Amino acid sequence: MSQNTKRFGISSKLQEILCLLGQSSVFEDGEEILEELLGIHISGKQIQRVSEKYGEVIEKQQQAYVKEDESVCRLTIQNKKAPVYMLVDGSLLYTREEGWKEIKVGRIFAQSDIVPVQKNRNQITQSLYVSHLGNHKDFLEKWDAYTRPYSHKVFIGDGAKWNWNWVEDNYPDAVQILDFYHAKEKLAQYAFHQYTDAKKRKRWMKTQENYLLNDKVQKVIGHLKCSSGRTDQAEQARKDVLRYYENNCCRMHYKTYLNNGYLIGSGAIESAHRDVVQQRLKLSGQRWSIKGAQQIVNLRAYKKSDRWNEVVQFVKNAA
Numbered sequence: 001m002s003q004n005t006k007r008f009g010i011s012s013k014l015q016e017i018l019c020l021l022g023q024s025s026v027f028e029d030g031e032e033i034l035e036e037l038l039g040i041h042i043s044g045k046q047i048q049r050v051s052e053k054y055g056e057v058i059e060k061q062q063q064a065y066v067k068e069d070e071s072v073c074r075l076t077i078q079n080k081k082a083p084v085y086m087l088v089d090g091s092l093l094y095t096r097e098e099g100w101k102e103i104k105v106g107r108i109f110a111q112s113d114i115v116p117v118q119k120n121r122n123q124i125t126q127s128l129y130v131s132h133l134g135n136h137k138d139f140l141e142k143w144d145a146y147t148r149p150y151s152h153k154v155f156i157g158d159g160a161k162w163n164w165n166w167v168e169d170n171y172p173d174a175v176q177i178l179d180f181y182h183a184k185e186k187l188a189q190y191a192f193h194q195y196t197d198a199k200k201r202k203r204w205m206k207t208q209e210n211y212l213l214n215d216k217v218q219k220v221i222g223h224l225k226c227s228s229g230r231t232d233q234a235e236q237a238r239k240d241v242l243r244y245y246e247n248n249c250c251r252m253h254y255k256t257y258l259n260n261g262y263l264i265g266s267g268a269i270e271s272a273h274r275d276v277v278q279q280r281l282k283l284s285g286q287r288w289s290i291k292g293a294q295q296i297v298n299l300r301a302y303k304k305s306d307r308w309n310e311v312v313q314f315v316k317n318a319a
Helices: 002-006 012-024 027-038 044-067 136-147 161-170 180-194 198-212 217-226 232-251 254-259 267-281 290-304 308-318
Strands: 084-095 099-110 114-118 121-124 128-133 153-157 175-178
Touching: 012 027, 012 044, 012 290, 012 308, 027 044, 044 136, 044 290, 044 308, 084 136, 084 267, 084 290, 099 136, 099 267, 099 290, 128 136, 128 267, 128 290, 136 161, 153 161, 161 175, 161 232, 175 180, 175 232, 180 198, 180 232, 198 217, 217 232, 267 290, 290 308
Parallel strands: 084 153, 153 175
Antiparallel strands: 084 099, 099 128, 114 121
């Protein structure tokens, strides 16, 4: 690492600044910011090289966690038995080599880090993020090092089978919650095709939602089984939501979850995708190499996880 990073010929502090700019702004914009604020001319290409180099250092660190079967405990939690949430989701990123490719983000936060700021709106004060551009197996190898240390795990997710299979195989004692809003959205798709009258559709949805929120998912399943779609689209939607509910009914005890103080929605991971990935890697006109995208999202995940001091140490070690 030292030999490769010393070749930049700039101080460790300036390398840190370049990494900060590289993970937050388009490289060419970082060039303008340096010129305007510090009177220093460093090309966008140089900002890219420095940022990607330390993003690569982080990637090697992540692989070391995997290889050494190391547990990464970075959350500050007073009560070790308190619930810790584990959320995962994916979105698509355009790459030069393979076109659209899935990038996954995992977010970990403790119950004690959820602070109400407005009615029906919370703020999460501390989170850990892990991101991987590629298949779910490689992502889960990284993710496992971060999820392992906590005893009271709560996984919230959609119906992705690979995710729940992994949880059941590795954390059989964890609480599993199907995101309530995904479940409701699936039902709404059926209702849209089945009921042409908006008022009737709304009443029907309200009834089913009340069942779901009172641990009566089997009532909803029973109703779907006894129904038939009025059109081919409605019938297909009925079959889809029925299969979805039957596969996940053990994760749909929403009244019980709420009574135990758990979240039932995965909005926190959707905002994580916007914050960690989209606001930097999905800007207009950007085209990433797979390697370059992974390196920059590594830097961004460390910054958003309040782990920038580790990046600073990487830079100092290389100086």
